[in-house]
Amino acid sequence: MATKILKKPETFYERYERNPSADKKMPHYCPGCGHGNVHKMMAEALEDFEVDDRTILISPVGCSVFAYYYFDTGNIQAAHGRAPAVATGIKRAHPESIVISYQGDGDLAAIGTAEILHAANRGENITVFFVNNAIYGMTGGQMAPTTIVGQKTTTTPYGRQPSNEGYPVKVAELISQLDAPVYVERVSLMDNKHRAKARQAIRKAIKNQVDNLGFSLVEILSPCPSGWKLDPVDSLKWIEEYMIPNFPLGVYRDKTKEVQPYSFTRFEPDEEEIKKQLGITRETEKTFPKQEVPQRYQNPEIKVAGFGGQGILLLGAAIAQAGMLENYHVSWLPSYGPEMRGGTANCHVQVRETEVGAPMVSNPTVLIAMNRPSLEKFENDVQQGGIIMYDNSLIDVDPGRKDVEILPVPATKMADELGNTRIANMIALGALMGYTGLMSRETLYESLHAAIKRKRFLEINRKAIDKGYEFGQSKRV
Amino acid sequence: MAKLLMKGNDAIVRGALLAGCRLYFGYPITPASEIAEGAAAYFPKVGGTFLQAESEVAAINMLYGAASGGVRAMTASSSPGISLKMEGVSYAAGAELPCVIVNIMRGGPGLGNIAPEQADYNQVVKGGGHGNYKLPVLAPNSVQEMCNLTMKAFDIADKYRTPVFILADGYIGQMMEPVEFPEPVMHIDRKDWALYADAESKHNLISSIFLDPEELEEHNRKLQKKYALIEQNEIRFETFMCDDAEHLLIGYGIVSRILKTAVEKLRSEGVKIGMIRPVSLFPFPKAIIAELAGKVKNILVVELSNGQMVDDVRLATEFKTPIHFFNRMGGVVPATEEIIEQVKLQLLR
Amino acid sequence: MATQVLTTPSVTVEPELCKGCGLCIDACPPDVLAFHKKFNSKGYHYAFYLGEGCTGCGVCFYACPEPEAIVVYKKGYVPEANEEVA
Structure with missing residues (x-):
């Protein structure tokens, strides 16, 4: 049934109680301002589609900063230019909402260029109404990104000059270059016929979202009689004469017939599923008994160093993992910052009876040096009575220290003999534990499960630990 | 639950998800990128969303939008990124939106470097953006606390309607320690001020505008009262x-x-x-x-x-x-x- | 009082909600709207319906930026009790 009466849409509040002005019935816009027309067309469409209860309108910064006075919908007021980002956030939080980002030219095409471009590019399922009046109204008539060449504003008192200010930004054209948007049209409010088209475009852009089709943007060439210093009727002529040649009207993108509607399903896993998905459940809650450790080897502060690719960080992590399994307090800290560059790697591991304080190890009790530069760099830092373990298949100099225990381990050579150079780190791990008795072999095997991602490598790493452990044991003093 | 050896940055992601956070908006920056990477891996696994924003500014404003919807949401960055976010943080403080922001501090000023500093104390602890606001700031010193304080941050944020900062450094983010994970939060109360895209909530307005000076003063006094209450209840040491x-x-x-x-x-x-x-x-x-x-x-x-x-x-x-x-x-x-x-x-x- | 189906379309302009921009007057195809000589309380010469000739086309409704200054009643509309249709 055709509408028999045209009156204020119900999507508008009966009274604008949020407006601090004494007049709660009349909007704050200047006489003849196009925002009112656009508001009315939007409100009518939201009512007709019966979505006003689930609509959330984002008010921008600019003259329409107070759009939330009028719309009896959910309302968010956003920072300047950020409405499309805010719209993205609320839409992602509530996918069933109808989210409208309402923006002026300064908001959308200057300070908020990045936000609109990327919201469009992601194909956010939102609707954007871009009111282009070629001027900053709210702040008193300064140049907008869409101010046309030659147009006088308070900040282009001699007219916009391309040599200084560039050219008007063509938003509909820009957005329609992206793949994701489903609907982009530029319309105007300059006369009855064009207003009718604008109304249809506004309805379509909202309907697209109701149908979950994706991103729609309608650019509306709209009068600003106050900013242009013209009377309202002459403003319409100004649109026709000056704006249309710069901003050609038309549909720039319409994929509404081609696209598949968005679908979203809620996935709300239960507690057990959450824990499983987060990888914080363990199949077994194994712990391993602590070993009888000679006092001089207790509470080791370990530094592991070598070159990238030797599995230095993994070696350290395996020690920490094993320590945790034996109920020690542990920490593992990788070399951090610029040190990480240049192919050298080191990490700090603490295994303690009591809580770990500083996780960094500047004076280790145990140094595991897997290449010569590492040995040379850290040898002198080792505490008196500590251990220097080094890979003597790669390091052809002997540590000069006489006040520490020296444990040469041909880790790389032994790894080669097992058929994989890359397991030298696990040989070193085994050797240290075999030598000091700090942790049991069973603990080390278990630590592999957490440290080694690919299960098919478990067996060879286990062998490496065995080999290293036996070697270490044979060198005990 | 058994302990797991984990990096601090990973513990933040797990903590957030255990706290019922399901939306993450972020932009990559060293040394906080691992949080974004962890979020990208784990948020979708439990029905959440990770979104890499086009900028830090966009990320904080997405967070503003999501928080308006009454859901638990977060972002993380490092010092220069936090500077960029401060506009949005001020808006969120003004509009009283609960959300969690993680700052894994690095060396500054300017580009500085990616090594750990604590030079953002004044910026974060004193507010950071424009206006009369403060934010609860929690400073973990262990991987366990990266998880627990992240969870606590969401509770404080909801309780007082305020953004909450986690202020940490690259060491805590990068180091691994055993973590014992708390049970997941399965229910988050509906907030009477938030927007749920339904008839019941549609009269709510999320805004930091108070045009009338007296009204804005009143709003500021209300905020200050809230901060006084936080000072009474939320001291941790x-x-x-x-x-x-x-x-x-x-x-x-x-x-x-x-x-x-x-x-x-x-x-x-x-x-x-x-x-x-x-x-x-x-x-x-x-x-x-x-x-x-x-x-x-x-x-x-x-x-x-x-x-x-x-x-x-x-x-x-x-x-x-x-x-x-x-x-x-x-x-x-x-x-x-x-x-x-x-x-x-x-x-x- | 029995309700009556409207046989002639009509339009009303609420004087206190009109900002006198003149867009409806400019838009009206049959030219049946005009500025009133009087000012409203805001100081605007508000628009008003000349009293006959409205076709109910609704053009003025969309030309008017104000939410509820203009109401257009089309032929066949059934007014509510106590509703004044000019």
Whole structure:
């Protein structure tokens, strides 16, 4: 049934109680301002589609900063230019909402260029109404990104000059270059016929979202009689004469017939599923008994160093993992910052009876040096009575220290003999534990499960630990 | 639940998800990218969304939008990224939106470097953006706390309708320690002020605009009352060997770990020294610091900055106790021995 | 009082909600709207319906930026009790 009466849409509040002005019935816009027309067309469409209860309108910064006075919908007021980002956030939080980002030219095409471009590019399922009046109204008539060449504003008192200010930004054209948007049209409010088209475009852009089709943007060439210093009727002529040649009207993108509607399903896993998905459940809650450790080897502060690719960080992590399994307090800290560059790697591991304080190890009790530069760099830092373990298949100099225990381990050579150079780190791990008795072999095997991602490598790493452990044991003093 | 060895940055992601956070908006930056990467991996697994934003500015505004919807949401970044976010943080504080922001601090000013500093204390603890606001700031010093304080941050955010910061550094983010994970939060109360895209909530408005000066003043007074309440209820700190201490060390985050070891070593040499670590930086644990200050001969504050928290210590103690200061900057982290040397030089002379 | 089906379309302009921009007057195809000589309380010469000739086309409704200054009643509309249709 055709509408028999045209009156204020119900999507508008009966009274604008949020407006601090004494007049709660009349909007704050200047006489003849196009925002009112656009508001009315939007409100009518939201009512007709019966979505006003689930609509959330984002008010921008600019003259329409107070759009939330009028719309009896959910309302968010956003920072300047950020409405499309805010719209993205609320839409992602509530996918069933109808989210409208309402923006002026300064908001959308200057300070908020990045936000609109990327919201469009992601194909956010939102609707954007871009009111282009070629001027900053709210702040008193300064140049907008869409101010046309030659147009006088308070900040282009001699007219916009391309040599200084560039050219008007063509938003509909820009957005329609992206793949994701489903609907982009530029319309105007300059006369009855064009207003009718604008109304249809506004309805379509909202309907697209109701149908979950994706991103729609309608650019509306709209009068600003106050900013242009013209009377309202002459403003319409100004649109026709000056704006249309710069901003050609038309549909720039319409994929509404081609696209598949968005679908979203809620996935709300239960507690057990959450824990499983987060990888914080363990199949077994194994712990391993602590070993009888000679006092001089207790509470080791370990530094592991070598070159990238030797599995230095993994070696350290395996020690920490094993320590945790034996109920020690542990920490593992990788070399951090610029040190990480240049192919050298080191990490700090603490295994303690009591809580770990500083996780960094500047004076280790145990140094595991897997290449010569590492040995040379850290040898002198080792505490008196500590251990220097080094890979003597790669390091052809002997540590000069006489006040520490020296444990040469041909880790790389032994790894080669097992058929994989890359397991030298696990040989070193085994050797240290075999030598000091700090942790049991069973603990080390278990630590592999957490440290080694690919299960098919478990067996060879286990062998490496065995080999290293036996070697270490044979060198005990 | 069994303990798991995990990096601090990963523990933040797990903590957020266990707290019921299901939306993450972020932009990559070292040394916080691992949080974004972890979020990208794990948020979708439990029905959440990870979105890499086009900028830090967009990320914080997406967070603003999501928080308007009454859901738990977060972002994380590092110092230069946090500077960019501050506009949105101010808006969120003004509009009273609960959300969690993680700052894994790096060296500054400007591009600085990616090594750990504590130079964002003033920016984050004093507000950071424009206007009369403050934010609860929690400073973890262990991987366990990266998880637990992230969860706590969401509770505080919801309870007081405020953004909450986690202020940490690259060391805590990168290091691995055993973590015992709490049970997941399965229910988050509906918020009567938020927008749920339904008839019941549609009259709600999320805004920081108060055009009338008297109204804005009233709003500001309301905010200040809220901060006063937070100061009453949300002070967190840890003391270590303070009972008979004659000297006091103060530091937060990674520094406090070093101070702890220094205290242990100095105690073994017979020095009566203790440490206090602020866990909440706002609210700052003024009362306990003042109390301890009254008992000790002198205090050494250690920071990885030009001396920012030390001002709050001075205010807390009202200058009644001699306050000494030691710092490293640029990403240099002092060794325990350096702290011990400073104690001997500045406190024990 | 029995309701009556409207046989001639009509339009009303609420004087206190009109800002006198003149867009409806400019838009009206049959030219049946005009500025009133009087000012409203805001100081605007408000628009008003000349009293006959409205076709109910609705053009003025969309030309008017104000939410509820203009109401257009089309042929066949059934007014509510007490509703004044000019």
